[in-house]
Amino acid sequence: MAPTRIPPVTAGIAAAVAVVLAAACWVFFPPETAGRALAGRPDVDLPLPWPAEGQSSAEVQNLGSLGSRGERGPVPIASVTKVMTAYVVLKDHPLGPDEAGPEITVDEQAEAESASAEESSAPVRAGRRFSERDLLALMLVPSGNNVARLLARWDAGSQDAFVAKMNREAAALGMTSTTYTGASGVEDSTTSTASDQLRLAREVMRNPVIRAIVATPSLRIDGVPGAVVNTNTLLGRDGVIGLKTGSSTAAGGALMWAARAGNGALILGVVLHQSPGGTPAAGLRAALDTSEKLIAAIQRELPAATR
Template structure:
């Protein structure tokens, strides 16, 4: 099967346009009116902002820079796609593989790699603190401030169900603290030859965490070398005791529940700037393959894209005919 490529637009993804904020004059209010109207709490303001953002989601970087206009023979909803043979490095499918985009919670794969290779004790208890609460996107978590879990459990929840507070706690409890951890993430990226990659924090909530499909394939290959990361990332479910409660967590990737997929490692991700993202190592047609899907439009589209790639790789006659196009 020959490699399939989709042409890359000239626009460089990964350059964030700056927005100018305009100040609006606020009419003066009488003292009586001011006293009568209660001032909103910080929680109210955060909730209101979240409602507005949910109603009018910001476009992804890929949408802003026109990457979704790139044609591909499988009509994928992801603006970036890459399929590579893990053993031979042969590229089987590519679409905008060099585009640099925010990667959302795919970041946590590097977080796990740094933690595991540091050899830190997995049975050490870590505590979720206020510093782990998301002030970037206002996302929720079932791990309340004060929750104590082992490092191994934090790692499990970060990889399997993309728990942001768990990932941040892992970074905070690294020797030297969060800054040292982020330095270690970027140092590991450089060591792996991930020249398009930059990390700003360990969760992926920041759009400053950016990479390319080509780089992420290298990350998946490196992470796959660790049995623990493979096991935890593909675990379907996990229950943890939090205080007097037992909390059940499920894998954020529905494909791990399907019998027709053999997945050796996976990680999902989403923030509005990144779109829906997915990286996996899977066995298909007798080959170990690395799949990268970034900036997919639609809640379930990254899963549908993975299924279309799988059908094509298996030679399903119902899949679209793949025609060669210029290398990107």
């Protein structure tokens, strides 16, 4: 049988369609160059001082994306993990805005881990009872790893069972590049992207309990000596109202943040993998510094861009 011949006109149309489709794919799915993804097209295009390393993403709720920059592959996120831990605990054990919730007894493991010099912890004693809300505060404000794992055991019976819940919630939120392997973030194998964590920030800021806790610069909790101080030192500057820091040698510094614009609009952003490989303290300083510059620029540029 003779091969079927495509008429010249049909072939020309097919070629033109292929060119148009290829151009559309380039716009909506930009290519990567030397391992770094080119920036996607933002809904609101502002001249912003994006961090020169790592990855970052930001948006204005009810307005749209401000864009993303940097590498798109998953990286360690350290204690930013605790945002998902709080989200899962409150989904399983919801609290009203003014509710303290059930009392939870501190176990011996949480007390033993409170003396660790290797990770951030909260000073809790075995047998002491704290409300669910107070334990969420001890996890999110001073970033108590031992409290994150205590909450995981209380909620699911074991940390492994709780981690399975974390990953199910991440999948439900469309966080396709995220893997949780612990409740605290101390494991370098817990990885995510700035765009995935921005999805989570959008979701948790709908919860009044999380909003209130992460906006607290410091607090006092019965049974814990002294003031509990927030690791997010940007609170109260440039409209910042939360969210959560993270730092480790592998992760560098990380910050999920929320701020109010001058008109009251909610601005959300995530900065990951700042100065990795050094000390956690240096990485955290880098994440706070780059985020502060980014937030200040958004506050400055947004009014003119949205008039």
